[in-house]
Amino acid sequence: MFDQLVIDALDFVRSGKSLQGNVPLLNLERLRDYLTNSAGELAYLVTGLLDERDRPLLKMSVNGIIDLSCQRCLEKIEYTLDVKTALLLARNEDELSRYDEDMFVDAIYASNELDILALIEDEVILSLPVSPRHEDTAGCHPSTGTGIHEAAVKEHPFTVLASLKQSH
Ligand SMILES: [Zn+2]
Known part of the structure; x- marks a missing residue:
């Protein structure tokens, strides 16, 4: 079985760590609801660093090919995922609400038990097209x-x- 991937977020940044690997689509239960089949896997890279203002940051990229369902004909559409995101790590509630007001940054609470796979899944789901359709109507x-x-x-x-x- 596939283990959960849990990190101490601030420690991860402090020691400049990074995590790279593949996660089977089968293990991403929430994402599977959007897919016509859950064969295959996603490649991810998560890096901890400080931004130009010395704020702890997680950089994340996720790549892979998934099969979404066309909203016009319900047949599959091969969709290439190329998610790149940077999340500031808020050290407390104040910081988190301050970051949330800033429309130019995304932030999460810097948990010491941060579930990386759940985070990857969140970001992938957020990146999906709202209403995927075949570009060519003849494909429907x-x-x-x-x-x-x-x-x-x-x-x-x-x-x-x-x-x-x-x-x-
Ligand atoms: Zn279609």
Whole structure:
């Protein structure tokens, strides 16, 4: 089984650590709700550092290919994830609310038991398109199919009527 990945956030930054690895999509239960299949994995890199104002920061990047479901035809869309984010680590509630007011930064509470995989999953879900669709409408198979089906239904009574008239 896959272990949880828990770090002491400030200690991670203080010692300039970084974590790199792969996480199977199967282990990301919340993300799986958005996927048409959960085969494959995501590659991640998390680095602890201080920003230009000496504030503790976690830099994170997540890459991989996932299958989202098209909102028009519900078939799969291959989506390339390329998430890059930087999160300031707030050392207390005051700091956190101050960071939250700043629209240019993202911040989280600097927990000493920070669940890295949950954080990765959060950031990936936030980065997903709200309403994924095939860019090319021709890629939406069922909607093309419905079009043909409707045409056939409409044509049918007319053809029958036409042949009745002819027989008279
Ligand atoms: Zn589609």
